[in-house]
Amino acid sequence: MATTDTIRRRSAGRPRILAHLGLILLGLVMIYPLIWTFSSSFKPTNEIFSSPGLCSENFTAVNHAEGWTALAHPFHHYILNSLVVVAGSIVGNLLACSLAAYGVARLQFRGKKLWFAIMLGTIMLPIHVVIVPQYILFSQLDRINTYWPLIVPKLLATDAFFVFLTVQFIRGIPRELDEAARIDGCGHTGIFWRIIMPMSLPALATTAIFTFIWTWNDFFSQLIFLTDPDMYTVPVALRTFVDATSQTPWGPAQR
Template identity: 45%
Template structure:
């Protein structure tokens, strides 16, 4: 029995390792290709290790386009992602607090509508949203990429935080009210600190989604100097001329570093936020 268990563990771990390598290989290929000479990337595509390591792709890629360096694109992405994530976390936590702790007319209808919004494809809303933002004069600015997230438009985060808050004992609310705490004070001093795992989870997912958002930037941002990284990367591919894939792979490699860093730093809270649903009374 012991030998069978050992053999089973070996087979299982080898299978997981093989699947992991298959999943991460495209990423490894991109990273290693960024160190190859640009004109040899697809000639030596079957080889993962570069014949000659070079940093020329990173130098050329960082120069950007015209007078706009890639540092500007990174700054644009950082502004959009951080501000939109802040709005998402604050608005979603407030709405979730209302759903979890208050009783009001139409609550079930609103909660159902929130759940249905999670099932609605984003592509369905593109045309009406674009027409609306165009009438507001927001097209060509960052407003469509930031402002909506201050109104809790992502039901996933509201649902996640609502479950956390529902798991917090009501006795804490009652004790705070006896001490003269208002409803907003209850949210600020009791609820908000106790849903830290859900808040961190929302921060991670929201930041990654905003950082990687290509389509929204393509719709609403027109000036090159305002491009985020996700949109700027496509400038390396020119159908009418030679494409600099080496520089594109180099900048794409750099673009995943902020997301990877955030994931590694907050991984513990991410797992806790997904695997639990609040405090257990």
């Protein structure tokens, strides 16, 4: 009997093994371009496209060394600039969006549904619609070529998606916790910091992750507001490797 059960388990497990092997092979095929790109960065220029393999007889790290110092500053300078913008954006979104979400989810005021609907409607606005008035405003404030135009809007809860995300999460937190905290003497500030914020960590973590990705990869806004090469972030600095004819050196960077 035991032998029969063992055979059945082995027979049932074979399709799973085959399925996992198929997924692994498919994953390798999908990740091959990334692996090829990484390995090609250690090849001389004349071998990058002439040799489709991953290995090279003329392995070299000159490409990375010259690329790191090819611009006016070492590349870590632009990484630090991006980190400043990203850190300010994350702090701004976490604070402002959570405060706005608490007001919508827990407070009662006139026109709340209307204002919430208008806020959700801003999600459909492309960045190109708001970038011009933002540029005019910060230009009048003499803040062009600074990081303020990239960070200050985050402090004003302009990312409606994160407000909506946090509102939906806060609505799932029982109101009985608010009432218990109010009995203990907490006002809205105490409820927000002691009850809502600790219990909203999943929504806050999601906000932080997406803010990091979107801000780090943002090229258009940073190109508009940053004109001094010393202020360039990583996306704008990478764009300087491309010349006027949209060509870029695949091997060692050209000074």
